[in-house]
Amino acid sequence: xxxxxxxxxxxxxxxxxxxxxxxxxxxxxxxxxxxxxxxxxxxxxxxxxxxxxxxxxxxxxxxxxxxxxxxxxxxxxxxxxxxxxxxxxxxxxxxxxxxxxxxxxxxxxxxxxxxxxxxxxxxxxxxxxxxxxxxxxxxxxxxxxxxxxxxxxxxxxxxxxxx
Numbered sequence: 687x688x689x690x691x692x693x694x695x696x697x698x699x700x701x702x703x704x705x706x707x708x709x710x711x712x713x714x715x716x717x718x719x720x721x722x723x724x725x726x727x728x729x730x731x732x733x734x735x736x737x738x739x740x741x742x743x744x745x746x747x748x749x750x751x752x753x754x755x756x757x758x759x760x761x762x763x764x765x766x767x768x769x770x771x772x773x774x775x776x777x778x779x780x781x782x783x784x785x786x787x788x789x790x791x792x793x794x795x796x797x798x799x800x801x802x803x804x805x806x807x808x809x810x811x812x813x814x815x816x817x818x819x820x821x822x823x824x825x826x827x828x829x830x831x832x833x834x835x836x837x838x839x840x841x842x843x844x845x846x847x848x849x
Contacts, residue, residue, distance in 0.1 A: 687780070687825040688788040689834070690731070691798050692751065695719040695818040695842075697743035711746045718818035718842040719747050723754030725845030726820075733757045734787040737779070739767035739794060747818070748792040767793040773801050774831070781828035802839075805832045818842040 695715030711719065733755055738748035740763040748761050766775035776791070783789065791798075795815060802821050803811040815821060822838040 687783065687785050687828075688837075689780070689823045689825050689832075690733075690788065690790045691802060691815070691821040691823065692722075692747065692790060692792045693795060693798055693815045693817055693819050694739075694741075694743040694747040694792060695750075707741045710742050715743070715818065716746070716750065719750045720754070721846040722818050722820060722842050723751045725840075725848035726751065727754060728848045731755060732788060733759075733790050735759065735783060736761045736790045736792070737764050737767060737776075738792040739763070739769075739771070740765060741768065741794070744792045744794065748790070751790065751792070767791060767797070769794040769797055771797065773797070773804070776801075777828050777830070777832050780825070780832065785825075801832065802836065805834050806836045813839065815839075816841050820845065 695711045695718045697709040697715055698712045736748055736752050736757055738744045738761055752761055766772045799813045799815045802813045805823050820840050823834040824837055825832060825834040827833040
């Protein structure tokens with residue numbers, strides 16, 4: 687399984703918003719995600735499934751990428767992809783998918799960096815996934831914890847150069 691792990695784009699901060707879950711992408715954040723999507727298009731990425739955190743900025747990020755890659759399936763919101771979500775719950779969901787799938791998950795920090803670190807290292811390892819940053823892991827096991835090989839760790843600037 688190829689697991690693409692994407693952090694949402696830059697989101698605005700506003701004292702008028704009723705909470706963190708309603709923060710939307712800024713115009714710069716939307717542009718970063720669009721550039722990233724164009725880079726993925728040039729790499730001929732085809733998605734089998736898309737999972738996103740239900741927080742607005744993550745959903746917007748997933749929508750932009752899915753549309754750009756002409757993904758026809760459902761974008762499934764998972765509470766386990768919230769910042770305080772359970773990675774073990776996500777691993778259980780992933781374990782039920784076909785092993786030759788390409789899966790996109792969109793979420794938040796520090797959840798995603800911790801998941802990447804856990805997947806690729808037996809010991810202390812710290813990954814810092816930038817906003818609109820993307821990692822690709824070739825998953826070799828999903829239970830009890832995800833394990834695999836890191837294939838990419840790209841910033842939005844890297845992906846923009848692919849476009």
